[in-house]
Structures are given as structure tokens and as C-alpha cells.
Amino acid sequence: MRTTVIGTGIMGAGMAGSLAREGHEVVVWNRTAEKARALAGDGIEAAEDLAGAVAGADVVITMLYDTDAVLAVTDELVGALGADAVWVQSATVGPDGARRIAEAAGNAAGRMLDAPVLGTKKPAEDGALVVLASGPAALVEKAQPALDAVGSRTVRAGEDLGAASALKLACNSWVGLVTAGTAQALALASAQGVDPQLFLDAIEGGAVDTPYAHVKGKPMLTGDYSAVSFALDGVRKDLGLMVSAAESGGMPTDLLRTVLGLYDRASERGHGAEDLAAVRTAFAG
Known part of the structure; x- marks a missing residue:
């Protein structure tokens, strides 16, 4: 799968590496471009802009600091998101943040999974996170290859966005x-x-x-x-x-x-x- 990781801090960088190791085509983008460029190579491409990172992706993972950081990229992300792509929102934002992001996403919320993860730096690097997922079952199934690459297992929290958060x-x-x-x-x-x-x-x-x-x-x-x-x-x-x-x-x-x-x-x-x-x-x- 072509998978984009938005946010290459401790967790996002580890997740990108795990995705590439499992054979996914990985594109990364970060607001501080140097952090994304540092990951380039070994199956990871660093995009110069967010729209370019998202275009053509099967799965887009957002691993940003908080709700405001996700909202800051939502409009551009949604504008570039392919019709069949799945947005896996993995930042820790709480249920209220998940709802605010879904509202800002408009119709694209129907292609979003609420999927924060349990684990820190080493589990992220090892592909051993626990993914907590809520949203339509069909989207979970579609994104499962990417979820399996970053996590050891996926815990379903229900259909409602915000339940996993x-x-x-x-x-x-x-x-x-x-x-x-x-x-x-x-x-x-x-x-x-x-x-x-x-x-x-x-x-x-x-x-x-x-x-x-x-x-x-x-x-x-x-x-x-x-x-x-x-x-x-x-x-x-x-x-x-x-x-x-x-x-x-x-x-x-x-x-x-x-x-x-x-x-x-x-x-x-x-x-x-x-x-x-x-x-x-x-x-x-």
C-alpha cells in the first residue's frame, strides 16, 4: 500500500520505519521539513508539501501533537485525499477532539478512522504498538495492512468516531x-x-x-x-x-x-x- 505519515516526531518516525520495513510505499511530511527529510531513504520518501504527500495515498496516518495541530492541516489534507483513501487519525486528541476533527473534515469524515495507539518510541520502531480503532468496520479492514505494520494487534472500540480516543x-x-x-x-x-x-x-x-x-x-x-x-x-x-x-x-x-x-x-x-x-x-x- 502507499501510506502517508503526517507528523514525524518520535511516534510518527517509528511508524514510518515500520511501514517501510513491511514493504509499504511510505511518504512522510512534517511541518518542520528537516525532520521528514531525515527519514528519506530505505523505502521512505519525504514530500515537500502536505498535498503532495497525501495525493495518491491508500492510507494517510496523522500522528501530530494535539487537536489544534490536526485541525491546522485538515483542510489541505481533505482536499488532497483520494476518493478511496482511508484517513487514520492517530494523534491523542480525546473524544471531543475526535469529534471536532470529524466536523472539520466534512464529508471526508466518512473515510476517517479514530485510531490512537498504545506504546512509545521502541514499540513504534518495532511495529509493536497496540492500535485502538473505532469507525466503520469496512475502513478498518481496508487499512488493516497498514495497522498490522505499525502494531502487534488492533483493539476495536466500536463504530463511533471518538470511542477509540x-x-x-x-x-x-x-x-x-x-x-x-x-x-x-x-x-x-x-x-x-x-x-x-x-x-x-x-x-x-x-x-x-x-x-x-x-x-x-x-x-x-x-x-x-x-x-x-x-x-x-x-x-x-x-x-x-x-x-x-x-x-x-x-x-x-x-x-x-x-x-x-x-x-x-x-x-x-x-x-x-x-x-x-x-x-x-x-x-x-
């Missing part, structure tokens, strides 16, 4: 909470004069263990957050979407707001562009 927020709330909880446990051990590594040793293999605690616990122990798989400010953006979604659903937001406050504090201390494990700095005195 709602599921993504629930999943990312868990990521944010587990990471902040790991940071708190390590900080509490240190505050009591206990080697924080012992916390990870103690939970390993038990009922309360999770591999993610060890993945994020390692940089928390070294204090090196430069290997970014999911930027801390990106988590803050997603937590803001979660708070709004919870309020719309009549759900208390106490825990979400507390967790968001921790990431806010870490960002205010200069760690916004670093990995989300830098939430550990929110517990520093």
Missing part, C-alpha cells in the same frame, strides 16, 4: 498514574534512608509488579531522563484531556488533578521536554 485516555491515565506512583515509591524509600532499588527488587515477580515500574524506575534511579520515549509535557497534555473528559462524564477528578499537578511541578522545574520518568523530580525537596 476515549479508550486511549483511559489507558494513558494508567500510564501516568503508574509512572507517578513508581516515582513516589522510590522517593519515599529514599526519604526514609532506604536504597530505592530495593523497592523494585521487592515487587519483582509479585502480584503488584509491572514491567513498566522497572522500565521507568531505572532512569529515576540514575536521574537521566534524556532518552525520551514519551515527553513529560505530552503526558501533561493528555492528563488535561482526561480531566475534561472526566468532568464531561460527571466523574470526580481528584486523582487526575493530583497526578497532573505532579507532572506540572516537574515541568516547571525544567523537565517538560524530557521523558515522563522525570516526574520523579516532582518529589524532590
